[in-house]
Each structure stands twice: as structure tokens, then as C-alpha cells.
Amino acid sequence: MRNINGERLWASLEALGRIGAYQDEGSGLTGVRRLALTAEDGEGRRHVVEQMKAAGLAVTVDRIGNVYGRRAGREDALEPVMSGSHLDSVATAGRFDGCLGVLGALEVVKTLNDEGTVTRRPLVVAFFSEEEGARFGTDMLGSAVATGRLSLETAYGLTDRAGKTVKDELSAIGFLGEGAELLPAPHAYVECHIEQGPLLKAAGMDVGVVTGVQAISWMELTLTGKSAHAGTTPMELRVDPGVVASRIQLHLREMVRSGRYGGDLRATMGVTRFEPGLVNVVPNKVVATVDLRHPFDAVLKRAEAELHRFFEAAAAEEKVTLAWRQTARTPDVSFSARVQEAVAAAAQARGLKHQRIVSGAGHDCQELARLCRAGMVFIPGEYDGISHNPREYSTPKQCTDGVNVLCDVLVALADE
């Protein structure tokens, strides 16, 4: 049985985790802040590109900044098997989200290099731009462009809070590549990732065989009212958009608790920006975001419809002007049954406990699933699987187990 080098993998996770490291005030822990297309992301990208080149990969960058490192196969004209993930992070991240998938795929290549194995098909290690959506507002951006869900023009025009565009920021970090953005269908795509939730650890599992990803809906609401003095303005004269934001927040929780959508609806208001944002001023404007998710698209659609009705009515009642836009929307995605079987078989052969699991988080793999047979290997996380947080942690053994399974599946697919 082939084994990847777990110590080398761990050292590479630590080295990448030092790029964009920050001191988290709340926890005192060191976290990672590598928002897409910032200088830190650029540094992380260059660091990984160097490793790709050192491992003998031919590196190309496409017009949306996705990076592909190609290892030749024995029959090099065949469609490649691809593996990877993302290097960008949310502003309060740990070291594993995305990085495990990229460095894990690279570790598979290094392992094959060490033993001098050449697979029948080429292998491609990929990392995709702005998977998180944390800076430009749309998740899986690079992989969505590569697979044709979003146009390059749409992606280029997205802006961050400071008004900087994706295109300018790609150029600023030196990753506005020249490769065609539309990816020819690979033979298969497999991604290793941390679960980012509590299920696998609680069930005593080593590996999750991912069946698919739930549907995701992101909205941005702009609520406009009238600024006024907090002490002198009678309550009945106020037009307070903060009240509408709060009512929506509470209604989201009521929707979840009501059971109207089964037990699996997730609803989060992650951003509320009050203007002018002063203790003694009634706000005139609130920008708020909603992240709504459900394993079934049809159920998510019902929840979206209820939410729309509610926020229109609440805004009207409070005489607040409401504008909203959909910033991201993906249906639920099912992964290839054959890739799932391959992941389960590899885990079984290694004596690793495994179970099927639906991903609560979005992943580049769900975009690639439109092009080819695709699937994922999850590993458990410690501390209730907390993620998007500096406490995010999986052990060296958990990472090694996951990448060993990834390696088995990639080699099997690449020899098809």
C-alpha cells in the first residue's frame, strides 16, 4: 500500500499557515487572514507555485487567476485527473480550509515522484480564485468561471468594499494570467477538505465520503431610513432601518425553529453595517447579508420565498426603503456515485472508519461536478469541527489519512 509522507504534508500546512498569519484578539490564537487577491493571497500563491515547480509540475495561470500544475502521464494526450481546492481564506480563518486540498494534492504528486511512478493519465493540481466569496461577495468564483457558470466579464466587474475590482486586484498580485478560463473537462476531479462541522468527529469517523453539497443562497440587503438624534427624536417619528434588520434576523431564526423546512435549514446574518454607526444617532442605512442553506434546492426555494415576503412586509411596515440583490446562488449538487465508491473502498482498504456525509460548506468541487465525475474526501475536525476560525484544527493523523485516501483514488482514476 502506498503511503504519502504525513510529516512533509504537515510541515507544508504549517509553512503556508504562516503566510497571512494574524493574532486573534478574542482567542489569543494565531489565525490566517488571506483574503482573495490581497498581497497575502499573492504571497501564498507564489509560495505554492514554487512548490509546484519544485515538484516538476508545469504551471499555468488562467484569466481568472486559477492556477494549474500539470504532471505528465504515460498517455499524455488523455484527459487529466484533477485535484485541488483554494488558498484564499475568510478574514478569521485557520490553516486547513482549502489548503489541505491543494497541499494534499501536491503531496500526492511528491509521493509519486519519490517512487518514480507515472500514472497513465496526467495529474493536475489546481487552486481556484476567491473560493470563499469573503472579499468580492460571490463564492467559488474562480471555479465557477472555469466551468462556465459565471462569465469572465461578470467576475472581473465584481468589487470589494473599497470598490476595487477583481480584474485590477488579479493584476496587482501578478495573477492575471493568459490561459483560457474555460476548463476542458478533466477525466475526474477529487478534492480533500476538512469537514468544517462536528459530525464525523462525533461519530468517531476517520473519513467522510461526501455525497454532495447543499444548496446555498446569499443575499445583500440595503435598508434606508432617516438619520436622527437618538435622545430627542420621538420613537413614532423614526424611520429606523436597524429595526428592520433586527426583525429579519429574528424571523430567520423563527423559520429555522418552526420546522416548516424540516430540521436542516441554516440561516445566518453575518454582516450588519450601520451608517453612520454612532451610539447616539438613529441609523440612516443598514447593509445586511443573509446566508441561507438547505440540502434540497426545492426546500431552499420555499424558504427564500418566505424570507422575501417577510422582508418586503417588514420594510413597508417600518417605512424603510429596501433594495436587495442575490450575491450568490447554487443548487444542491450530487457527487459521482463511482467516486464515492472509490473513496469508500480506499478508506475500507486502509481500515479507516468512514460514513457518507452531505457537505454544509460550499466547495470548488461542486463546480467541477458539472464537467466531470467529481467527489470529495472529508476529514474530521477537532473542537466540534469549528472552522472559519483560528481554532480550526485537524490532527496530523487525520490529515494524513485523508490524503492517503485521496492518493489512492487519484491514482486509480489516473490509471483508468
Ligand code: GLV
Ligand atoms: C465556504 O466556505 C462556504 O461554505 O461559505
Ligand code: MN
Ligand atoms: Mn474551503
Ligand code: MN
Ligand atoms: Mn471556507
